[in-house]
Amino acid sequence: MLFSILIYGSAHNSQSAHTAYRFADNVLNAGHQIHRVFFYGDSVHTASVLSAPPRDEQNIHQLWKELAHAHKLDLVVCIAAALKRGVMDEAEAKRHEKASFNSQAPYELSGLGQLSEAAIISDRLVTFGA
Amino acid sequence: MTTLHTINKPPSDSTLWHSCTTALLPGDALLIIEGGVYAATHTVIAEQLNNLDDITIHFLCADMEARGLHLSDNSKACVVDDQQFVSLACQHAKVVSWF
Amino acid sequence: MQQKKILLILSRAPYGDAHAKEALDVALTAAAFGLPVSLLLTQDAPSLLLSSQQPQQIQQKNLASICSALPMYDIENIYIEALAAQTQQVTLDQLVLPAEFVNETDVAVMIRNHDVVLRF
Numbered sequence: 534m535l536f537s538i539l540i541y542g543s544a545h546n547s548q549s550a551h552t553a554y555r556f557a558d559n560v561l562n563a564g565h566q567i568h569r570v571f572f573y574g575d576s577v578h579t580a581s582v583l584s585a586p587p588r589d590e591q592n593i594h595q596l597w598k599e600l601a602h603a604h605k606l607d608l609v610v611c612i613a614a615a616l617k618r619g620v621m622d623e624a625e626a627k628r629h630e631k632a633s634f635n636s637q638a639p640y641e642l643s644g645l646g647q648l649s650e651a652a653i654i655s656d657r658l659v660t661f662g663a
Numbered sequence: 664m665t666t667l668h669t670i671n672k673p674p675s676d677s678t679l680w681h682s683c684t685t686a687l688l689p690g691d692a693l694l695i696i697e698g699g700v701y702a703a704t705h706t707v708i709a710e711q712l713n714n715l716d717d718i719t720i721h722f723l724c725a726d727m728e729a730r731g732l733h734l735s736d737n738s739k740a741c742v743v744d745d746q747q748f749v750s751l752a753c754q755h756a757k758v759v760s761w762f
Numbered sequence: 763m764q765q766k767k768i769l770l771i772l773s774r775a776p777y778g779d780a781h782a783k784e785a786l787d788v789a790l791t792a793a794a795f796g797l798p799v800s801l802l803l804t805q806d807a808p809s810l811l812l813s814s815q816q817p818q819q820i821q822q823k824n825l826a827s828i829c830s831a832l833p834m835y836d837i838e839n840i841y842i843e844a845l846a847a848q849t850q851q852v853t854l855d856q857l858v859l860p861a862e863f864v865n866e867t868d869v870a871v872m873i874r875n876h877d878v879v880l881r882f
Binding site: 534536541542547548549552555556558559560562563565657658659660661662663 | 671696697698725726745746748749750752753757758760761762
């Protein structure tokens with residue numbers, strides 16, 4: 534079965550991104566596929582490479598990054614939600630004349646159309662809310 | 664075309680719980696996750712959930728354990744793990760999230 | 763492949779947080795993708811359609827104006843949960859566009875009859 538996941542809860546002030554992570558891991562372990570993971574709203578902070586939690590605490594940025602590398606996941610971060618919150622990759626930083634950037638592969642900035650496309654393609658679209 | 668509903672807020676969010684529970688139809692399943700699992704120890708909601716006909720109620724194990732909660736002896740609900748969450752999502756035609 | 767019908771359920775009031783605006787953005791994008799989109803306003807969301815909104819002083823976009831453009835995107839199925847509207851004293855003649863009141867049973871049936879349901 535083909536899944537897509539919409540993460541909408543705050544990256545660091547809700548369980549959303551971590552519950553979604555465990556769900557995704559179990560979807561893959563059960564032999565299903567994941568078409569896309571879409572980060573929207575405050576969940577876009579998951580994509581920031583600058584988040585530096587204490588060593589003995591959950592690192593949600595790293596968890597998703599490793600899962601994405603292991604399974605070639607398509608991690609899409611809503612570009613409008615991200616730019617507004619100061620999450621941007623090198624290309625966007627240049628375009629907006631910012632001195633630095635804080636997002637890179639496997640996180641990819643793209644439009645809301647990627648969510649609509651995921652809704653069309655996938656057998657299940659599961660939201661992990663705020 | 665049945666639905667798996669998930670809810671992640673405690674029963675103190677009463678409008679959310681009202682909207683969610685009135686949206687359940689026979690054959691649907693409700694999976695209670697994250698802070699929602701306090702429903703297990705909320706006398707009013709726990710009884711309301713017991714009285715739903717033909718709707719299965721599930722609590723996510725990791726969230727129950729994290730908060731030190733257990734189902735009461737008379738609960739008709741069951742505790743499921745993350746794998747069973749995936750199975751429930753497959754068994755129903757769609758997943759609707761209440762948050 | 764048969765076209766999927768999308769139901770967007772809005773539950774938050776406008777301006778206090780980004781949920782209503784972000785939900786509208788999803789609605790407009792999905793409609794631009796040619797998906798049939800229905801909108802249902804529940805809980806605190808009915809006030810989103812009030813024509814009296816004037817958010818200039820708080821420097822936010824007028825969400826009522828965005829809502830009034832929904833029919834141009836072929837989003838014409840707009841429903842309001844009647845009890846929620848009643849609680850907030852929102853009546854149909856105060857709204858920027860035509861909408862239909864539905865009760866809780868209707869909501870349950872709407873959820874069942876759509877292929878994808880997103881809540882915000």
